Amino acid sequence: xxxxxxxxxxxxxxxxxxxxxxxxxxxxxxxxxxxxxxxxxxxxxxxxxxxxxxxxxxxxxxxxxxxxxxxxxxxxxxxxxxxxxxxxxxxxxxxxxxxxxxxxxx
Numbered sequence: 001x002x003x004x005x006x007x008x009x010x011x012x013x014x015x016x017x018x019x020x021x022x023x024x025x026x027x028x029x030x031x032x033x034x035x036x037x038x039x040x041x042x043x044x045x046x047x048x049x050x051x052x053x054x055x056x057x058x059x060x061x062x063x064x065x066x067x068x069x070x071x072x073x074x075x076x077x078x079x080x081x082x083x084x085x086x087x088x089x090x091x092x093x094x095x096x097x098x099x100x101x102x103x104x105x106x
Contacts, residue, residue: 023053030054031065041101048089055090059083059100066104077103 008016030047033039039047044062048055060083064074078085081099083092092100 023056026051026053027057027061030057031061034062034065035067037067041104045089045097055088057089058085059087059089059092060085062089063100063104 030039030044034041034044044054048057060074060078063069063077064071066074069077075085077100080103081096083096083100087096
């Protein structure tokens, strides 16, 4: 039998909803900073160590947010670095991070 989600009170649901909205806004802000070049990959990875919502970003979303990289190029970079489409920033290993940096420096 599948686990049953916990029963939340109305206040808990509202608090969870507000937290989710705040996390989505923060991730959108970080993607905007990456796209504008105000936030480098190194800075983003160090930020992900301190902020859970940034660590939960999908690696694909990060790569496609970089300037001059669209969906096709992002998919190609992820494939060459052996990163799954669903992998999150927190889940990237040291080798994957290194391959990602090398692919983006070219």
